[in-house]
Amino acid sequence: MAPEQRDAAALAALTAALLAQGRPLDLVSLALLVLGLATLLLAVVDPGTQALLAISLAAALAQHYHAFRCALDQAVFSHWATGWSGQPVADPQADLDAFDQALSAVGQRTTEGPPRPLPERVRGALRLLRRQTLALGVQFAAIVAAILWRLIGAA
Secondary structure, eight states, rough: OHHHHHHHHHHHHHHHHHHHHHHHHHHHHHHHHHHHHHHHHHHOOOOOHHHHHHHHHHHHHHHHHHOOOOOOHHHHHHHHHHHHHSSSSOOHHHHHHHHHHHHHTTTOOOOOOSSSOHHHHHHHHHHHHHHHHHHHHHHHHHHHHHHHHHHHHHH
C-alpha cells in the first residue's frame, strides 16, 4: 500500500471516529427536547419561560440537522477508510471524484469545479460536528435559563 493511500485511509478512519461522537450528543439533545416539549405542553409557564423553551426547541432542530449530516458523513468516511485500507492499490482521489459525481447526479452538489481534496472534506465534516455541539450547548443553556427563570420568578 502506498504511503499516500495509507495516510488517506488513516485520515478517513479518524474523521469517521470523530463524527461518530455526534450520536451521543444527539441523544442528549433528544432528552432535552422531550423535557422542553413536555414543559411547554403540560405546564403553565410565563412568556419568558416560553421564549427560552422556544429557543431550546429551535436549537434542538439545528442540532438534529447537524447530527443527521454528521451521521451521513461518518458513514461515507468509514466507507472510504475501509475501502482504502483493504485494497493493495486504491486511488482515493478517483473515489472522491466519483463521490462528487454521485452527489451531482442526485442534486446534492451545488458547486461545479475541481473536486475538493480529502483534508478540505475533513475540515468541512468536523465543522458540522462543531456546529452540532454548539447547537446542543445553546439548547442546554436555554433549558437551564428557563429553569432559573422559573425559579427566580416563583420566588
